[in-house]
Amino acid sequence: MSDAERKIRVIVAKPGLDGHDRGAKVVARALRDAGMEVIYTGIRQTPAMIAEAALQEDADVVGISILSGAHLELFPHILSACAERDITPANTLFFCGGIIPDEDLAKLHEIGFQGVFGPGANTNDIIEFVREHVAAPA
Amino acid sequence: MSDSGPQYAAELVVGLRAGNRRALARLLTEAENGSPAGREGLRLLFADTGRAHTVGITGSPGAGKSTVTNMLAKAYRAQDKTVAIVAVDPSSPFTQGAILGDRVRMQDLSGDPGVFVRSLASRGALGGLSHGTLDVVAVLDASGRDVILIETVGAGQDEVEIAGAAQTTVLINTPGMGDDIQAMKAGIMEIADVLCVNKADHPGVDALIGQLRALLSLNVHADWQPPIVPTIATQGEGADALLEAITAHREHLVSTGKLALRERDRFRRQVLAIARAELLAGMLHGPRGEQRLAQILDDVTARHLDPHSAAAAWIDQGLHA
Numbered sequence: 001m002s003d004a005e006r007k008i009r010v011i012v013a014k015p016g017l018d019g020h021d022r023g024a025k026v027v028a029r030a031l032r033d034a035g036m037e038v039i040y041t042g043i044r045q046t047p048a049m050i051a052e053a054a055l056q057e058d059a060d061v062v063g064i065s066i067l068s069g070a071h072l073e074l075f076p077h078i079l080s081a082c083a084e085r086d087i088t089p090a091n092t093l094f095f096c097g098g099i100i101p102d103e104d105l106a107k108l109h110e111i112g113f114q115g116v117f118g119p120g121a122n123t124n125d126i127i128e129f130v131r132e133h134v135a136a137p138a
Numbered sequence: 139m140s141d142s143g144p145q146y147a148a149e150l151v152v153g154l155r156a157g158n159r160r161a162l163a164r165l166l167t168e169a170e171n172g173s174p175a176g177r178e179g180l181r182l183l184f185a186d187t188g189r190a191h192t193v194g195i196t197g198s199p200g201a202g203k204s205t206v207t208n209m210l211a212k213a214y215r216a217q218d219k220t221v222a223i224v225a226v227d228p229s230s231p232f233t234q235g236a237i238l239g240d241r242v243r244m245q246d247l248s249g250d251p252g253v254f255v256r257s258l259a260s261r262g263a264l265g266g267l268s269h270g271t272l273d274v275v276a277v278l279d280a281s282g283r284d285v286i287l288i289e290t291v292g293a294g295q296d297e298v299e300i301a302g303a304a305q306t307t308v309l310i311n312t313p314g315m316g317d318d319i320q321a322m323k324a325g326i327m328e329i330a331d332v333l334c335v336n337k338a339d340h341p342g343v344d345a346l347i348g349q350l351r352a353l354l355s356l357n358v359h360a361d362w363q364p365p366i367v368p369t370i371a372t373q374g375e376g377a378d379a380l381l382e383a384i385t386a387h388r389e390h391l392v393s394t395g396k397l398a399l400r401e402r403d404r405f406r407r408q409v410l411a412i413a414r415a416e417l418l419a420g421m422l423h424g425p426r427g428e429q430r431l432a433q434i435l436d437d438v439t440a441r442h443l444d445p446h447s448a449a450a451a452w453i454d455q456g457l458h459a
Binding site: 006007009028029031032033034035036037038039040041042046048049052053055056057058085086087 | 159160163164166167171229230233234235236237238239241242245248249254255256257259261
C-alpha cells in the first residue's frame with residue numbers, strides 16, 4: 001500500500017457513565033462508510049482506557065461522544081492521559097460530539113478539541129472535518 | 139514525524155528496543171502498510187523474531203473469538219507471560235472502511251501494560267487475515283512478547299490462512315450450529331490443533347462434543363489428536379484447561395521437530411507470496427506493461443485469445459521487453 005492510500009484510523013469512544021451510544025455508533029458507521037478504519041471501544045471508558053487505545057492502535061484521530069454533561073470535567077483528564085503517552089492535539093486530531101452547550105465550545109477548542117458536533121450535525125460535515133484536519137503523511 | 143524513510147524506521151526500532159510502546163505502535167502501522175519504513179524496520183528486527191508462541195483463534199462469527207481471546211490473555215497474564223493480541227475484522231468490500239470492534243470485549247485487559255492489543259482491518263484479503271498480518275506479528279514478536287494471540291475475522295470454511303501464520307490454531311465451536319459442523323468437515327476443521335467448545339452452558343453441548351469426537355476418530359494417521367476443551371468464556375470457565383492444551387501442542391511441535399518444519403513452510407509461502415507480488419508489480423509497471431495488457435485484453439474480449447494464452451503472451455513480452 002502506498003502512502004497515498006494510507007488509511008485514516010479513528011478511535012471512537014464513550015467516556016463516563018451514560019450508556020447511550022447510538023450517536024457514537026452513527027458516527028463510527030459514517031466514518032467507516034467514508035473508507036476510514038474505526039476502532040470502536042464501547043461505553044464506560046476511563047480516560048486511561050481511551051488514551052491506551054489511541055496509543056496501541058496508533059490512531060490519527062480520537063472522537064469522543066458524551067451525553068452526560070460531564071465533558072468539561074472529563075475531557076481534560078482524557079487529554080492529560082493521552083499527553084502522558086505523547087498523544088497530543090499537535091500530533092492527533094481530537095473531536096467530540098453529544099450534548100454540549102454553546103457556551104462550552106470556546107473552552108473545548110482551547111483545550112484541544114478542534115471539532116465539536118452536537119445533535120443534528122451532518123455526518124458528511126464530520127467526515128469532511130476529519131479528512132481536512134488529518135495531516136497527510138509526508 | 140511521518141517520514142517514511144530508513145531514518146524513521148531506525149528511530150522506531152531504537153524506541154521499540156527501549157520498550158517505548160508508542161514507537162512499537164507506529165512501527166506496527168508501517169509494517170501493516172508495507173511501507174518502506176515498515177520493510178526497513180522488519181529488516182532491522184528480524185533476527186529478534188521467532189521467540190513468541192503464536193496462537194491463532196478462529197471460528198464462526200459470534201462463536202466468541204474475542205471473548206475467548208480476552209480470557210486466554212488473562213490466563214497467560216496470571217502466569218506472568220506478556221501478551222500481544224492482533225485482532226482482524228473485515229473491511230467493507232465497497233468502501234474499504236472498517237469498524238474494528240474487538241476491543242469492546244477486551245475491556246478488562248485495559249490498564250495492564252503486559253497486554254498490547256492491535257486491531258487490523260482485513261483490507262480486501264480473503265483468507266481470514268490481512269496481507270500485513272504476518273509482518274505485524276513479526277514486529278510484536280521482536281518486541282519481546284511471550285505470546286501473540288491472532289484473532290481472525292469470523293471464519294466459515296475457507297478462511298484457513300491462520301494455520302500458516304500461527305504455530306497453534308484454536309478453532310472455536312459453539313453448540314446449536316447444527317449442520318455447520320458437517321460443513322466444516324473438509325475446510326476449517328482440518329486446521330484445528332485445539333478444539334474449543336465455547337458457550338458450554340448452552341443446550342446441545344454434549345451432542346457437539348460427540349460429533350467432534352466422531353470426526354476426530356477418523357484421523358487415524360495423525361500424531362496429534364486435537365484436544366476438545368469446553369469453555370464458558372464470558373465467565374472465564376475453562377481458561378486454564380485451554381491454555382494447557384495450547385501449551386501442550388507447542389511442546390508437541392518442539393519435541394517432534396515440527397515447529398521448525400512449519401516455520402520453514404511459512405517462510406516459503408511468505409517469500410513466494412512477496413516474490414509473486416513483486417514480479418507482477420514489476421511487469422505492470424515495467425516497459426509498457428499496462429499498455430501491452432490493454433492490447434492483449436482487446437484480443438481476449440474479441441475472443442481471439444483465451445485468458446491462459448493471453449497471460450502467457452503478456453509475460454513472454456514482458457520478459458523480452
